[in-house]
Amino acid sequence: MAKQLFEWDYSSYPGASTYPHLFKPIRIGNLIVPNRIKYAATEDNLNGRDGFVTDAGVAYMRERAKGVVGGLCFMQGVYMDEKRQGQGYVGQAACWDDKFVPGLKRIADAIHEEKAVAGFQLMDCGRVGAVDVEYGHGPSAVPQRLRIFRPVKEMSKDEIKEMIQQHVDAARRGIEAGFDIMEISGIVGYLVSNFISRYTNRRTDEYGGDIRGRMRAVVEIIQGVKAVCGSDVPLGIRLCAEELLDDVRGNTPDESMETYKIAEEAGVDYISVTLGWQESIYPVISRDIPMGNWIHLAKRAKEHVKVPVQMAYRLFRPDLPNKAIGAGELDQWEMCRSMIADPLMPKKVLEGKEDEIRHCVACNLCLARLFRDAPMTCYINPVCAHETNPEFADPQPAEDKKEIMIVGAGPAGLECAYMAAKRGHEVHVYDKRDNIGGTLNEARKAPYGDDELWTCVAYQQKMCELAGVTFHLGTEVTEDLISDELPDAVVLATGPEYPEFPGGPHANVVNLLDVMRENAQVGEKVVIWGNRKPGIGCALYLAKQGKKVTLVGREKTAGFDVNPSFKWRYMIYLRQNGVKAYNDCEIETITGEGIIIRTFDGYRIPVACDTIVNSDRAANEALKKVVQSEGIELFVIGDALVPRNLSSAVHDGYRIGMRI
Amino acid sequence: MQFDAEKEIGKVLSGLRAAQREIGKTFYRWRQVALEYAGDGVEPLDVGLRAAEVFGKDVGKQLLPRLNWLKGEAAFLLNLGRALANLWQVDGGVATAEKGEKPTEVFIECTRDPWPTWAKEFDVPMQEVALTREKMLKSVLEDVSVFFNIPLDIEVEKAIPRGEGMWRIRLFKKEE
Numbered sequence: 001m002a003k004q005l006f007e008w009d010y011s012s013y014p015g016a017s018t019y020p021h022l023f024k025p026i027r028i029g030n031l032i033v034p035n036r037i038k039y040a041a042t043e044d045n046l047n048g049r050d051g052f053v054t055d056a057g058v059a060y061m062r063e064r065a066k067g068v069v070g071g072l073c074f075m076q077g078v079y080m081d082e083k084r085q086g087q088g089y090v091g092q093a094a095c096w097d098d099k100f101v102p103g104l105k106r107i108a109d110a111i112h113e114e115k116a117v118a119g120f121q122l123m124d125c126g127r128v129g130a131v132d133v134e135y136g137h138g139p140s141a142v143p144q145r146l147r148i149f150r151p152v153k154e155m156s157k158d159e160i161k162e163m164i165q166q167h168v169d170a171a172r173r174g175i176e177a178g179f180d181i182m183e184i185s186g187i188v189g190y191l192v193s194n195f196i197s198r199y200t201n202r203r204t205d206e207y208g209g210d211i212r213g214r215m216r217a218v219v220e221i222i223q224g225v226k227a228v229c230g231s232d233v234p235l236g237i238r239l240c241a242e243e244l245l246d247d248v249r250g251n252t253p254d255e256s257m258e259t260y261k262i263a264e265e266a267g268v269d270y271i272s273v274t275l276g277w278q279e280s281i282y283p284v285i286s287r288d289i290p291m292g293n294w295i296h297l298a299k300r301a302k303e304h305v306k307v308p309v310q311m312a313y314r315l316f317r318p319d320l321p322n323k324a325i326g327a328g329e330l331d332q333w334e335m336c337r338s339m340i341a342d343p344l345m346p347k348k349v350l351e352g353k354e355d356e357i358r359h360c361v362a363c364n365l366c367l368a369r370l371f372r373d374a375p376m377t378c379y380i381n382p383v384c385a386h387e388t389n390p391e392f393a394d395p396q397p398a399e400d401k402k403e404i405m406i407v408g409a410g411p412a413g414l415e416c417a418y419m420a421a422k423r424g425h426e427v428h429v430y431d432k433r434d435n436i437g438g439t440l441n442e443a444r445k446a447p448y449g450d451d452e453l454w455t456c457v458a459y460q461q462k463m464c465e466l467a468g469v470t471f472h473l474g475t476e477v478t479e480d481l482i483s484d485e486l487p488d489a490v491v492l493a494t495g496p497e498y499p500e501f502p503g504g505p506h507a508n509v510v511n512l513l514d515v516m517r518e519n520a521q522v523g524e525k526v527v528i529w530g531n532r533k534p535g536i537g538c539a540l541y542l543a544k545q546g547k548k549v550t551l552v553g554r555e556k557t558a559g560f561d562v563n564p565s566f567k568w569r570y571m572i573y574l575r576q577n578g579v580k581a582y583n584d585c586e587i588e589t590i591t592g593e594g595i596i597i598r599t600f601d602g603y604r605i606p607v608a609c610d611t612i613v614n615s616d617r618a619a620n621e622a623l624k625k626v627v628q629s630e631g632i633e634l635f636v637i638g639d640a641l642v643p644r645n646l647s648s649a650v651h652d653g654y655r656i657g658m659r660i
Numbered sequence: 661m662q663f664d665a666e667k668e669i670g671k672v673l674s675g676l677r678a679a680q681r682e683i684g685k686t687f688y689r690w691r692q693v694a695l696e697y698a699g700d701g702v703e704p705l706d707v708g709l710r711a712a713e714v715f716g717k718d719v720g721k722q723l724l725p726r727l728n729w730l731k732g733e734a735a736f737l738l739n740l741g742r743a744l745a746n747l748w749q750v751d752g753g754v755a756t757a758e759k760g761e762k763p764t765e766v767f768i769e770c771t772r773d774p775w776p777t778w779a780k781e782f783d784v785p786m787q788e789v790a791l792t793r794e795k796m797l798k799s800v801l802e803d804v805s806v807f808f809n810i811p812l813d814i815e816v817e818k819a820i821p822r823g824e825g826m827w828r829i830r831l832f833k834k835e836e
């Protein structure tokens with residue numbers, strides 16, 4: 001008999017009529033899930049190094065459980081071996097002993113308290129595991145292409161049996177902890193996918209060979225886990241629809257579809273469609289990949305299996321999965337990063353509050369942090385991983401209500417404005433521009449998806465509106481204005497200053513913002529001065545117009561301010577667009593033909609150009625002294641403090657807004 | 661300010677040549693240290709071969725992210741051959757790689773090799789120079805073969821340190 005754990009009635013919510021396919025029930029095994037929403041398993045590095053669940057981890061999950069409004073809420077994949085070869089992240093939750101059950105139960109309980117379905121995931125990280133030990137394990141000892149990963153030892157048959165048993169034992173513990181649905185993670189190069197791929201499985205025994213042989217270990221895991229799940233706890237698996245490993249002779253898409261059929265035959269109740277490995281050379285989830293790009297893979301999966309098909313991967317807007325589900329191409333909408341950025345994302349969809357969603361900008365900082373053994377952080381959501389800290393999660397009304405002048409309506413100023421206003425302050429935002437968004441107005445014009453960054457400003461604008469922030473656009477803040485208004489506090493969020501070009505003033509030198517606004521004359525051969533993100537964005541913007549662009553800057557590598565999980569994309573795009581970069585350099589002089597670069601060790605290189613774009617930025621000291629001399633409380637945030645990126649602007653703004 | 665191209669290029673080139681000379685000297689200085697520590701009972705050739713193995717393994721690992729199978733076996737082999745030729749090129753030698761008659765072979769030719777000259781300065785026998793190069797190239801292939809699941813080997817047909825005027829090396833896929 002199928003059962004539903006919690007009653008939900010969505011009929012009175014606007015989202016249920018706008019997106020009818022998202023808010024209708026589905027049967028998975030013997031479980032009725034009231035909607036089509038799933039928070040996909042997400043490693044967060046918030047557990048102790050010993051694998052025990054922490055308060056921070058529970059609080060993180062509780063927020064996401066609220067977000068799925070009765071749908072599936074999966075905790076991160078757990079590792080299952082005491083030797084820790086399967087552990088891929090220093091703060092990954094462990095489940096190799098019964099002693100972990102009480103901590104895991106706290107997560108299941110928190111999810112249930114929010115009336116959501118608690119999902120448990122089994123995840124041996126295989127080839128990309130062994131984060132804290134010398135050797136990883138896998139079906140074959142295929143060397144690592146990326147040196148950050150440990151060498152792999154080939155598993156003996158006994159070790160394979162032991163690994164299968166570990167899955168079974170961990171599943172039993174998950175059920176004891178109170179989880180309602182079980183999942184095996186076979187994504188991105190973890191152990192299950194290592195067995196399946198011809199790239200990493202070279203065995204000649206029964207666990208290798210053709211696709212059925214390479215699936216044998218997976219089938220045995222499914223059968224073993226299924227036996228402990230019984231008929232009450234549905235079991236699913238995440239499997240690659242395409243490995244994107246053709247450069248190293250991985251599986252064909254046809255073989256991948258064969259794995260779906262074999263998994264279904266073995267007894268899974270649903271399949272979650274994934275694609276790509278951490279080692280793949282193709283981008284899958286970064287901002288340069290359009291939303292909805294991969295839905296065709298879910299459709300293909302549905303053509304091969306009868307069990308429900310779930311999928312995530314850049315489905316950041318509800319209309320995409322709603323349409324796909326309606327068209328029979330997908331059954332359930334998974335989300336990971338959208339709900340890192342805004343844990344209540346689907347709840348807001350249901351409530352018809354889409355303009356209150358803080359959207360993920362697909363920068364992959366979350367992943368970059370995990371790979372560097374740091375707790376999860378979100379570029380755009382300052383509360384992420386601070387859910388247990390009331391100062392962040394639930395900023396209290398200010399004791400002392402103030403009149404606050406915020407100078408600058410860019411992302412830093414806006415973030416600070418709504419937070420301070422929400423806490424009861426009277427907030428006035430000034431900007432000499434006629435519109436909000438600051439330099440993001442220009443930055444969004446860079447190619448490869450940067451327009452998506454504007455979602456941040458759209459969200460902040462709505463928050464400001466709800467919090468009652470007063471705007472004074474087209475108004476330059478002067479010394480006189482400050483003395484006239486005499487606010488209790490001033491927040492300088494004026495954005496950066498653009499210092500004079502190092503070669504001195506010159507007719508051919510134009511400012512980055514003018515270029516992006518199309519207010520400057522730009523020739524065909526362009527040098528961009530400044531090799532951080534703004535310079536890169538502008539270089540690509542101009543190169544896309546067919547111009548010959550050279551990037552020159554002081555940083556040792558171009559884009560050192562871009563997080564490593566995205567930076568590699570920019571490096572490829574610079575190459576593809578023929579942009580030559582000279583790093584660790586100064587511009588020594590401007591000549592009649594162009595410029596002369598001087599490398600850090602004194603070599604000189606002439607570069608012909610007709611235009612030089614200055615993208616160099618510095619802290620903005622304007623108005624600081626005026627505010628201080630009036631004895632007014634002063635805060636400086638965003639690029640005005642130190643030129644950095646959108647994330648720093650948002651985080652600075654939030655923190656000052658919650659403390660002022 | 662005037663830019664004197666000849667002067668600037670000359671400066672860059674002399675910097676490069678000086679750095680290249682240091683490559684060989686540094687290796688042979690370390691060889692001397694290793695022999696001193698190894699003591700009397702150890703054959704210098706064995707030390708050289710072991711060093712070549714370590715170098716080769718590391719170069720092999722470095723190549724893994726740079727090679728790919730996207731254009732098939734013949735293109736893969738040619739790219740690998742070029743990468744091996746480039747090992748001489750960065751040291752200040754002159755080397756190329758060309759397709760062989762069979763699609764499963766590539767020939768690497770080096771017509772100028774700085775290593776014998778460096779070796780002479782340190783009284784290293786030419787036989788060791790020839791054998792260590794061969795060992796290094798074979799060691800490069802170890803991880804590459806396993807990673808791309810293709811059994812690879814090399815055969816030295818000619819060697820400068822053997823007085824044959826050039827290196828000619830056959831890189832090939834072993835018959836399974």
Ligand SMILES: Cc1cc2nc3c(=O)[nH]c(=O)nc-3n(C[C@H](O)[C@H](O)[C@H](O)COP(=O)(O)O)c2cc1C
Pocket residue numbers: 040041042043044076077121123185186187238274285312313314315334335336337338366367370
């Ligand atoms: C920070 C982070 C942690 C993740 N951890 C897991 C995990 O523990 N198990 C898993 O199966 N997938 C994991 N994934 C993959 C996601 O569940 C999801 O499939 C992927 O991010 C694509 O979905 P999205 O575009 O909605 O982010 C993780 C992804 C991210 C970004």
